[in-house]
Amino acid sequence: MDLTYRPRRLRRTPSLRAMVRENTLSAADFIYPMFVHEGSQDQEIGAMPGAKRWSLDSLIGEVHRAWDLGVRCIVLFPKIAEELKSEDGAECFNENGLIPKAIRRIKNELPEMTVMTDVALDPYSCDGHDGIVNEDGIVLNDETIEQLCRQAIVQAQAGADLIGPSDMMDGRVGALREALDEEGFEHVGIISYTAKYASAYYGPFREALDSAPKLDVTKLIPKDKTTYQMDPANSREAITEAQLDEQEGADILMVKPGLAYLDIICRLREESELPIAAYNVSGEYAMVKAAAEKGWIDEREVVLETLLCFKRAGADLILTYHACDAAAWLKGG
Numbered sequence: 430m431d432l433t434y435r436p437r438r439l440r441r442t443p444s445l446r447a448m449v450r451e452n453t454l455s456a457a458d459f460i461y462p463m464f465v466h467e468g469s470q471d472q473e474i475g476a477m478p479g480a481k482r483w484s485l486d487s488l489i490g491e492v493h494r495a496w497d498l499g500v501r502c503i504v505l506f507p508k509i510a511e512e513l514k515s516e517d518g519a520e521c522f523n524e525n526g527l528i529p530k531a532i533r534r535i536k537n538e539l540p541e542m543t544v545m546t547d548v549a550l551d552p553y554s555c556d557g558h559d560g561i562v563n564e565d566g567i568v569l570n571d572e573t574i575e576q577l578c579r580q581a582i583v584q585a586q587a588g589a590d591l592i593g594p595s596d597m598m599d600g601r602v603g604a605l606r607e608a609l610d611e612e613g614f615e616h617v618g619i620i621s622y623t624a625k626y627a628s629a630y631y632g633p634f635r636e637a638l639d640s641a642p643k644l645d646v647t648k649l650i651p652k653d654k655t656t657y658q659m660d661p662a663n664s665r666e667a668i669t670e671a672q673l674d675e676q677e678g679a680d681i682l683m684v685k686p687g688l689a690y691l692d693i694i695c696r697l698r699e700e701s702e703l704p705i706a707a708y709n710v711s712g713e714y715a716m717v718k719a720a721a722e723k724g725w726i727d728e729r730e731v732v733l734e735t736l737l738c739f740k741r742a743g744a745d746l747i748l749t750y751h752a753c754d755a756a757a758w759l760k761g762g
């Protein structure tokens with residue numbers, strides 16, 4: 430054939446392919462989500478093989494392991510004892526609570542590790558919602574934000590570097606920025622869950638924290654989070670959320686879940702100059718683990734490909750439960 434262009438020329442050898450490769454993956458791109466609980470034994474999480482609810486002591490060991498593999502940021506999620514949960518989630522701003530304790534220990538032992546926190550009421554709410562639910566079954570916006578500001582300040586006091594509001598209340602980024610600044614935490618960043626969808630992919634996470642919305646005959650509790658998390662059918666709305674978060678002072682924008690929402694990552698990348706993070710959520714992790722366990726896919730290849738594709742879509746950072754495995758594989762382990 431008389432072809433002028435033969436794209437296969439640049440695919441012919443590994444060296445040529447490496448020269449023209451547009452995106453690469455590095456352990457420094459990862460944020461490692463970790464679960465912590467008060468107990469002294471680590472606990473397995475059924476739908477998330479390999480992830481654990483760490484005791485405080487083992488958490489420190491795992492943070493060191495992540496650091497040695499090149500991971501530079503972790504995000505903490507607490508499994509709160511049932512008796513500490515309440516309607517207003519007040520345990521979230523207990524300065525001697527699980528999360529502040531965990532942050533202080535990490536910052537004591539490995540101060541260089543960037544510590545991100547999650548800001549929302551669900552781990553602390555007996556109703557299993559990210560905000561306060563009133564007697565009519567409405568998740569209250571402004572009242573919830575007051576709690577979130579208290580939560581963020583306690584996290585910043587304990588040493589958190591990045592505050593991650595995952596609640597999807599309106600105006601929370603601006604309120605958090607103001608509250609942090611007032612308390613002298615102008616150096617603490619906000620990584621906003623900007624486009625967080627009401628997704629079934631969060632199932633295993635809610636099992637890990639026992640934080641799913643509760644059914645209660647005595648009270649109207651919404652069975653899902655669709656009045657505050659975004660509708661999976663929408664993409665323009667993600668741009669609106671991104672614009673608001675930027676105006677309100679977010680430092681990093683996040684899209685969540687990741688895999689089924691690569692188009693949203695791509696759109697935010699075009700709309701904003703801020704760093705974009707993708708959350709490779711618990712359900713995405715569980716599906717890979719399950720298929721790999723059955724021997725139906727090659728876990729290592731699938732994970733590295735998936736993470737790279739987040740970069741190609743426009744993400745700078747990736748929150749992923751595969752962080753340590755992927756970092757080890759990138760090192761050739």
Ligand code: PBG
Nearest residue numbers: 549551595630631634710711712
């Ligand atoms: C809570 C929160 C959730 C996740 C992160 N923060 C669950 C939810 O909104 O119900 C999900 C993470 C995952 O599935 O990996 N605000």
